[in-house]
Amino acid sequence: MGAGTSSRNSVRGAAVALVSATVLAALPGTAIALDSGHAPHKAASWSGSWAASPQSPAAPFGPNWSQEGFANQTVRQVVRVTKGGAKARIELSNRYGTAPLRIAGATIARTDGGAAVEAGSVRDLTFGHGRALTIPAGGTALSDGVPFEVEAFESVSVTLYLAAPTGPGTFHHTAGAKSFRAAGDHRADRGGEAFKETSESWYFLTGVEVSGGTAGRGAGRGKGVVTFGDSITDGVGSTVDANGRYPDKLAERLAAAGQERAVLNHGISGNQVVNDTTWAGEKGIARFEKDVLNERGIGTVIVLEGINDIGASFQGPPIGGTPEVSARQLIEGHRSLIRQAHARGLKVIGATLTPIKGSFYDDPKGLNEKKRDAVNAWIRGSGEYDAVVDFDRAVADPADRDRLLPVYDSGDKLHPSDAGYVAMAQAIDLSELR
Template identity: 40%
Template sequence: MTGRFGRCCRIAAALLTVVACQSASAVRAATPHAPPARTTDVVTWAASGNRVGQSTAGQGYRLVVRTSVGGTGLRVRFTNAFGTRPLTLDGVYAGLRARGAALRPGSNRPLTFHGARSVTVPAGAVTWSDPLPRAIPAGADLVVSLYTPDAAGPATGHFMAMQTSYTARGRHTAEESGTNWTGTTTSWWYIDSVAVRSSRPAAGAVAALGDSITDGWQSTTDLDRRWPDYLARRLRTAGTAVQGVANEGISGNKVLADGLGQAALHRLDRDVLSQPGVRTVFLFEGVNDIKAHTGVTAADLVAGYRELTRRVHARGKCVVVATVGPFKGWPDWDPAAEAVRQEVNRFLRGSGRREFDAVTDFDRVLRSPYDRERLLPFLDGGDHLHPNDRGMRALAGAVDPARLDCDR
């Protein structure tokens, strides 16, 4: 009996084990796997491309840019938009800056292009690198190093970077030391955008479409004190979906006519609408159209704003327009130009608020209470048109983060 009873107990235990395992399997089958985290590509830095001089063969560039939003899957866009011959880039790396031209140890990684270590960008084109599987923090100095083995002809980049970058003769892009990077440049060469993958599914960016004020002239070089930089710092703590900032300002730029850079109407698609994750376009341009004395009227400028807005809205994005700031004391100022500026601003403060998704009154922020046609001296960079660091910070402080995202 004892032997038979023992065998029965062992059989019963085995059956219970099978049932338990089947039940556990059923529970696992019934429990859905957690979905993979969704990511959103969003621009973290940008600078509008333009002609920056002539290309140089055998030249290395170590370019310093400031990220606005952090993420993984870093990609860099390289531009030959104004080139007249194909541009080959070789030995392209991305790392984080330690100091000067030196990089943080272990941070410098090679970028690839469809798996290759070099890329040839056709004349008039741009191309993205493959994603780099590493985390990039917000507010960091990202360094892109590249080498141009046989470059020639017009070079594309951003002339007025307000940032010191570095150059070297020969191929030194893989080095983390700054020893061989003894030359300097205050332009960004061959790059116009950096994007990351944010873990926030709703993450987005704002693109500031503007002129030299947005470009940062009269702010302090190397300290990232352009008004879009101050805005990026505000957005990191604002808790809003819009976190990335793309600075698409070009010194001397106009809304309506080409000149120092293509007009805003002509560069909108390449510089703004092609940027990953852009949710809102912040339009702050017009003073160069007005002070050029080409006969541009308030109606002409408003028509340009409306055309830009129509195209942006057609892509499902928001538009915030800023009033035109004061510039009395600048050599091109006269009462006729001032009258046009005042008429444009009256429109924006009035019926313009119904046509655009938001209006930000930069004129009210910058003007003197004693002479509303002039910059407040405390905010004046010295030429009566461009704000200083304090003025740049005041502009960013006037932007309502909640208005940078609309129901579109």
């Protein structure tokens, strides 16, 4: 687990100076990330434009690259930003690493389809003015800012060269987008020919931040929105590489309404509010501070989480095996999230839990449905959230409110389809977003 936020809010701004004065003298050309957190906001000049929550190495549903790690390999990862700017920087995480992570070099570029990037767009990234970086186990690091004009909804490719063996690596399991791997150093390649392997996860990359341009004027001034939750926030069931998750569609709605602002996705598939899991992240009430409260330039959080707490105890591995959670326990978990958000001055919107009838969480006695109904009744009626978005009613079949409308069902009776995620985004009252 990463370090707490007592150091997060004080170190990053000083890290470059400290590295330059001491560490670089000992290790020429190498910057070392000294902390697992964020620097103070410097005149709010940087804000998040894309994000993913880190997870410990695991392969619950088939192979990925997290457990084996990397050695003399290049990883190119494509992400779509939701806010434009004139400069960019990236965040890398070794939160769940057990040894220091060595980044031999990194670049950022505009994507030109697949693993290719646009000619003339490749920019070398530095860390404390050095090309290489070592991140301690449990740590997080920001690159230096680099001039990089980017508009909202452009896809950018972040490329990492990992020369030394990394061991098992911190990653984000469900990317809903392809990442690419090549043998050797191909960080500056324009073409994608060397990138012969693909994965649908993100590795070490947990954020892209922007500054200047639309990040600092006009519609781009609107405070960002964080969407927090599980696989339904993560976008399971949406089309790979199509940016069809509900947070993507919300960002597009905001831009179409002349309210361009960042929407940052901090969903983790399988995540629970009150239980830690071996493959789906720390419990929500613990990771909320690390993943959400350290984001820059945000004003609102939308919370959609709890269906795994309700259903997972009825399942075997890898999905299940966690302790059973009562509706009361789950509500107390939501209250913890509300308190944490309010303590940082954030508006927090509660989202009702979507239907599960016919899915692998639909138990024969209907106990899970009773819990879901009880939690939804509290979200709708307690007044403890600052506002409510009723995702349950937005995607339910009018003929059977406990079941997803077929056109909104991706096929497993639990995760929405692309159309279902659009309906969820349409259900959000934009005026409630601070």
